[in-house]
Amino acid sequence: MGLLRKIRDTGRVAEDAPPRPEGESPPEAQKFGGSVQVRCVDAGSCNGCEIEIAAAFGPVYDAERYGARLVASPRHADVALVTGPVTRNMAEPLRRTVAAMPEPRMVVAIGDCALNCGEFVGGYGVEGAVGDVVPVDLVVPGCPPGPQEIVAALRTVTGR
Template sequence: MAVLKLWRKIRETGRTAEPAPPRPRGLSCEKAAALHGSVQLRHVDAGSCNGCEIEIGSAFGPVYDAERYGARLVASPRHADALVVTGPVTRNMAVPLERTFEALSEPRIVVAVGDCAINAGEFAGGYGVRGPVADVVPVDVRVPGCPPEPAAIVSALRGLTGR
């Protein structure tokens, strides 16, 4: 039955798949334009519970496949255009986060993923917590949720690349 529906769709439209959803609105500045449709990302866990890391892994997995929209994870901040930061910034991670940000190539975009990265979430006011990511480095894109769904992460990355 599914094969028959697919065959009819191909005959009617000439396409085998649905068109991509509309482009999300992203950075409205020269930073996003400087990326030219692709972004190299370095992930930094600043003290999270690892819930956001699981969702980032899913966003780059075969189901959501963020790489098809021009986003790619890299191993070194010197190869990256942007940081993806998860978790509240702990006292021990504040200086490494600043150094990683300084090692980024221009345009230096920071994506805060999850409520903890945006406003320290459940960890706000904790002894070992310095605060949200914006207290340490400037944040350009925020992805809310605890943890955010992979589709929300991919949508934010599509806003960066414009694809």
């Protein structure tokens, strides 16, 4: 019984929410009404950013409590989280994914590779950064960015 009580007392799930991120919400955030449906697209990453995104939506950081929910189809998504440099094989699928998203929509580039190709710059199979293929509305730098940075970006989008 003592062990169960200790787990309950030290669990992070019941902690208060961190303070609101600094700065104003982008104008696009007001279009979503406090919640967004999120589609993740791996455009050619090393998988480091995907692990951090999974942690951001896990029980410790719990991005869903701020109004961000993962969906499987771009047709249901308001926001696309794009990771990695865009490879030649993923350039057209990325364009089609963003085009399939209903208006209003946002594209968030996650990680240094999505911003400027990172370690993969100059690679023979790299088309370019995410911003070279589709318009980017918000960036989250880092290699990889931590779950707290990803959650802060999603809070900026939802305005919560």
